[in-house]
Structure formats: C-alpha cells, structure tokens
Amino acid sequence: MQKRSTSTIIDSHFAQIWQQRWIVETEKRSNSRARVWHTPWALRPLTLYEGLPRHQATALFLLRTEVLGINAWLSKVLPDYDSACFCGPQPQTLGHLITFCLATTEARLKLIERTGSSDIRGLLDEQEKAKHAARWLLDTGALAQFRVAVEVEEENMEGWEALAGLHVVST
16 A cells, blocks of 8 residues: 655645656657556556565566566576577567467467457556456466476465474474
C-alpha cells in the first residue's frame, strides 16, 4: 500500500514535482518497449503487486521493466552468451516467447484463456491481467531462478510437519 504524508499541502507539492519528473523521464524513454515507461500517471503501480507471492511479484516487475534474464537480454550484457531460445536458434526475446516459441505454447494458451489476449505489454496495467502475465512468465520456465519457487508452490504440503523426522530423546 502506498503511503502519503499527513500534510495535504506537502503531499500535493511533492506529488506535482514527482509528476513533472515522471513526464520528463517518460518523454526521454518514449521509444522504450518497457511497459513501466508507458504507464499512465494516475495508475498506482504498487497496486498491481498486491496479494502476489514474492516470486510472482518479481516476475511481474521484470515484465514491466523488461530487464529480463532471458537469453537475448543476457547476450547483450554478457560477452559470448548465446541468445538462442531453448526451442531453437531464434533469439529468446519476450516477443518470441509470447508469440512463436513452441516450448511455451501451453503457457501461452493458458494466458490467452485467462486474459483473452497475448499482448503481454497490454496486460501489465490491470491487476488481474498482470497477475496472469506474471504466472505466464513463470510457466514458460525461461527464468531458471524461479524454478525452485514454482516447485515449492506446486508441492503438496498436506500433512507436513516441521522437523517431522526428529524425535525427542528423554534422559
């Protein structure tokens, strides 16, 4: 939840300064594909993350900034890194994963079923759709750092007890 000061005068003054800065920065980045730079000023982005588990919130953040650890992005920042997708020689970009990648077909179909769209950037400004977009990114398996979180999420925890295998030894 975004917090504001208790002084409406101070709050409105700094909100106006921040809005002016935002407008300047968004104009500089008007050619950026990252959704974060095309977000309307009135949208409170933190509301998009409410109720999401941390791994889904992180996936959503990565989608909105397009600072993704997928192969095409990594090949730009790491020398000699292969940009190819796990489905073949095409560069693994966000556009490829959402549109053409054969390995992500099932995840893509789930996304379309849940949101009615595969326009990933168009899904990132509404909370319910953004939640499904984050889930889609996790379901693709493109980001290895989330695999354990997804496994834990899918694990059956029924009957689980902390330290269940340990027995108290009385003396």
